[in-house]
Amino acid sequence: MKDFKNFINGEYVTNVSGKTYENRNPVDNSLIGMVYEAGKPEVDAAVAAAKAALHGPWGKLSVVERCAMLDAIVAEINNRFDDFLQAEIADTGKPAHLASHIDIPRGAANFKIFTDTIKNVSTESFEMRTPDGKTARSYGVRTPRGVIAVISPWNLPLLLMTWKVGPALACGNTVVVKPSEVTPATATLLGEVMNKVGVPPGVYNVINGYGVDSAGALLTAHPDVSGITFTGETKTGTAIMKAGADGIRPVSLELGGKNAAVVFADCDFENAVNTVTRSVFENCGQVCLGTERVYVERPIFDKFVAALKEKAEGMKPGRPFDHDTKIGPLVSKVHQKKVLSYYERAKAEGATIVTGGGVPNMPDDLKDGCWVEPTIWTGLPETASVVREEIFGPCCHIQPFDTEEEAVRMANDTKYGLATSIYTQDISRASRVAGQIEVGLCWVNSWFLRDLRTPFGGSKQSGIGREGGLHSLEFYTELRNVMIKY
Ligand SMILES: NC(=O)c1ccc[n+]([C@@H]2O[C@H](COP(=O)([O-])OP(=O)(O)OC[C@H]3O[C@@H](n4cnc5c(N)ncnc54)[C@H](O)[C@@H]3O)[C@@H](O)[C@H]2O)c1
Numbered sequence: 032m033k034d035f036k037n038f039i040n041g042e043y044v045t046n047v048s049g050k051t052y053e054n055r056n057p058v059d060n061s062l063i064g065m066v067y068e069a070g071k072p073e074v075d076a077a078v079a080a081a082k083a084a085l086h087g088p089w090g091k092l093s094v095v096e097r098c099a100m101l102d103a104i105v106a107e108i109n110n111r112f113d114d115f116l117q118a119e120i121a122d123t124g125k126p127a128h129l130a131s132h133i134d135i136p137r138g139a140a141n142f143k144i145f146t147d148t149i150k151n152v153s154t155e156s157f158e159m160r161t162p163d164g165k166t167a168r169s170y171g172v173r174t175p176r177g178v179i180a181v182i183s184p185w186n187l188p189l190l191l192m193t194w195k196v197g198p199a200l201a202c203g204n205t206v207v208v209k210p211s212e213v214t215p216a217t218a219t220l221l222g223e224v225m226n227k228v229g230v231p232p233g234v235y236n237v238i239n240g241y242g243v244d245s246a247g248a249l250l251t252a253h254p255d256v257s258g259i260t261f262t263g264e265t266k267t268g269t270a271i272m273k274a275g276a277d278g279i280r281p282v283s284l285e286l287g288g289k290n291a292a293v294v295f296a297d298c299d300f301e302n303a304v305n306t307v308t309r310s311v312f313e314n315c316g317q318v319c320l321g322t323e324r325v326y327v328e329r330p331i332f333d334k335f336v337a338a339l340k341e342k343a344e345g346m347k348p349g350r351p352f353d354h355d356t357k358i359g360p361l362v363s364k365v366h367q368k369k370v371l372s373y374y375e376r377a378k379a380e381g382a383t384i385v386t387g388g389g390v391p392n393m394p395d396d397l398k399d400g401c402w403v404e405p406t407i408w409t410g411l412p413e414t415a416s417v418v419r420e421e422i423f424g425p426c427c428h429i430q431p432f433d434t435e436e437e438a439v440r441m442a443n444d445t446k447y448g449l450a451t452s453i454y455t456q457d458i459s460r461a462s463r464v465a466g467q468i469e470v471g472l473c474w475v476n477s478w479f480l481r482d483l484r485t486p487f488g489g490s491k492q493s494g495i496g497r498e499g500g501l502h503s504l505e506f507y508t509e510l511r512n513v514m515i516k517y
């Protein structure tokens with residue numbers, strides 16, 4: 032059994048309250064270990080340590096020295112690749128091939144991209160004549176914002192947490208991380224990496240716990256936190272934005288989605304089927320960018336539904352390290368119950384169940400896991416709740432369309448605006464539709480293809496702000512203007 036402690040000022044500590052909760056493996060519901068819930072004393076200590084570290088050795092490092100330390104973090108994550116892989120897989124149950132190709136490599140890459148960015152960024156400079164005939168030169172100086180609260184979800188725990196910690200540290204801030212209560216392992220393990228490479232105590236802190244009435248709410252309310260960066264549900268983002276209002280702390284929010292794929296009849300059919308298969312079912316549908324609404328042009332509708340059905344039925348659920356495993360479980364019993372409740376609602380709303388709709392038949396040793404079947408529905412009106420609400424499971428509804436205009440209208444008919452994928456070989460149509468789709472991220476003939484220099488984020492209720500490359504500097508630094516008269 033493992034203990035998941037808090038990591039505060041360079042040390043692993045328990046808590047004053049003595050409160051712990053269970054961390055369970057979603058593959059078979061076995062107990063991984065106990066997590067020490069941070070209360071007010073631990074949150075206060077973590078924020079105090081982070082605040083003090085801003086003015087300690089960390090704050091005195093040059094950009095090049097700071098980047099060298101971040102490069103060492105990258106090397107040490109790679110050295111301990113297997114430890115991170117095991118920890119992430121135990122918490123999430125995701126297939127090893129997925130975690131080893133996406134989650135852990137991105138954990139390292141999220142530091143690397145921001146050392147590249149920060150070493151190469153310049154600021155603007157202007158010169159003007161003053162009324163008394165002298166000269167004034169202005170230039171920008173980027174300074175760290177201060178103590179950054181990082182609140183992250185459970186679906187890609189290391190990836191989404193380091194996507195915020197990387198730029199925060201590269202810009203010279205210090206952080207207090209509150210990972211999801213469901214997935215404490217990799218954030219906690221990263222503390223060992225920080226100590227190993229000599230990151231000063233207090234620069235990276237982790238407090239474990241829940242959100243409401245727990246570590247998350249205590250952290251976001253803390254007056255010494257200078258900015259809050261959050262990835263998670265839209266309703267949690269609303270609470271966090273309210274918390275940020277006290278003390279006028281800026282927020283960066285990456286929130287939920289109800290993402291569409293729009294498949295035109297002239298697409299490369301095989302690529303469209305393969306890519307939509309990934310975007311619906313990868314990580315058991317627990318990707319914020321994942322597709323839950325598929326719109327297919329009528330001439331290829333039946334063929335597309337049949338092809339996606341065949342793919343879904345070929346996704347063998349199983350243990351993460353088994354070579355033939357294609358799909359893992361959902362992350363928790365709570366989430367399994369939520370997804371299954373949508374499966375029931377789809378039936379009640381009159382959906383045609385093309386495939387799935389329940390719990391797969393698993394061997395005895397896995398029966399207690401959080402399994403659900405990959406599921407496809409057709410035949411629902413656009414007003415049905417499974418077409419409107421984010422489910423975050425391996426499921427989608429497929430709807431036919433007749434015109435480009437109709438497809439754009441249906442894709443945009445949602446309060447969310449995170450991501451869309453368009454499948455067509457007509458480049459004019461692709462750019463026309465991409466221009467009309469109300470999202471932060473639009474892929475053409477692809478999905479979740481990432482260039483970490485590009486702006487990442489959502490529009491409408493899918494978020495506020497963009498992170499990635501230079502765009503991250505907007506949130507993680509303060510831009511000061513200095514004007515010199517001479
Ligand atoms: N837009 C994106 O980039 C993106 C990426 C991944 C996930 N998501 C979204 O995340 C959701 C799934 O993740 P989840 O269920 O972990 O999200 P969640 O909002 O339930 O929790 C996220 C984090 O917030 C904490 N939290 C909850 N209430 C809080 C409060 N009142 N104050 C402070 N912290 C609080 C949780 O403990 C957790 O650490 C989905 O809606 C998904 O779309 C979005």
Ligand SMILES: O=C/C=C/C=C(\O)C(=O)O
Nearest residue numbers: 186194317318319320481
């Ligand atoms: O589940 C959501 C996935 C988000 C991905 C990123 O934030 C990223 O690739 O940087």
